[in-house]
Amino acid sequence: MSLAACAGIVERGDPDRFAAVMAAPPAARARLLPLYAFNLEVARAPWVSKEPMIAEMRLQWWRDVVAEPVARAHEVAAPFHAVIREAGLPLPVIDRLIAARLHDAWGEPFADGPAFEAYLDDTAGGLMWLAAVACGGHDEAAARALGWASGLANYLRAVPELEARGRMPLPDGRASAVQALATEGLARLDAARGRVPKAAALAAWQARGLLRQVLADPGVVAGGRMGLSEFSRRGGLLWVSVTGRL
Template sequence: MSLQACADLVARAGRESFAAVMAAPVEARRILFPVQAFALEVARAPWASEEPMIAQMRLQFWRDVLEEAEAGKARAHEVAAPLAEAVAAGVPVAPLMACVDAREWDIGREPFENEAAFWDYLDATGGGLVWASAAALGAGAEAEAGLRGWGRGAALARYFQAVPELESRGRVPLVDGRAEAVKALAEQGLAGMTSAAVQRGALGQVGSAPMLLGAMAPVLLRKAISAPGRVAAGALEMSEFRKRFRLMRMAATPEWKM
């Protein structure tokens, strides 16, 4: 069980996340790859079966993995073992556990109770993971709010891209799907990312490395603000050239804001 197994899993899941981790300093990858692999496995768990009980069991597996990692134990599993090493290196367990709990929503078909519940979901599945990774890479408690804001915005952009697929599966992804409501969400997400971006220079390249995973989000959120209909149409995209250029620029310039 090795870091390479986590890297392979992230690479198979998508070019963008893999490229973001590879753009990070080498010392940051030992944290980012296990946390990202964990996030992917937890995100898949609710969709692995039509039987809610099986999905619940898969999520419980990850709760058990986290409890054992916190106790200094590691399972012989391609993600669980490197994740336990990341926890031993300083990744806090509480935000990871919150991510597992939040994925309970994906098992059912009920809409979010309200907008606050939706933002809580984004914080648990995005903001908390950015903070957890950064904490292990030297970020102090004073940076938590900003890092979570960055992660929430990035999670919102990814969620917007998933809206058509969620609707095709019979889910109600947004509390309010009207154009003006989508625009307001995008504006709120972008505001959080803009506020967080000023911290990058103080965090340095290693401490801010988890923010690279949200490198494309500000552009996508701006697109959603200018044309909210892109979300429902599944047209919230960027060219591969622009993705590569933006990631390289952000990785090379910690002081660059957005």
């Protein structure tokens, strides 16, 4: 039940986000690592069983963990509660982040575009807002815009895997609709620029490059060809860590 355990979870489960955290100041790492480890545990919960009810029970367990600040037999629970307490993280935002994962548990298609956008806002947008609060941020609209854009990029990268699991990940998979999503994501990145604490914003360092790929060729999504070169990844993270500009 330590920061090291949280760091190990993030490093193994989300190496890109781990790299972003390690580029942040140590004080920020101490708050971001438990938050990101918690997010990973919640994101995984719908996929640990083919039975939706079991996944729902796991998600409810995490909702109870957040609602009841008591000792729990999980290596992330205590460090995450310490961050909630010390940073004053908004509990309703955390609860919505968990509840949104019920969509993944049941595997039903999104009803429409607004439902998909709300999912991104509650998951990735909410996570970025929590990270911003943990790092002293106050601009919720900017944090959610940045998180939404970054979440969209990551979600589009996952489309082939989701389809392989029998899911219908996008409400509209036509090339024009996918390009429209990328355009919206880039616009949100522009709107958020410079308004989110750098330590939190680092997690979105690949979003602009990935969304530009999709805008230029929406076929990279279905083809599983989204991704930056190692040079671009390392250079991009260094650029954001020094300048704070995405």
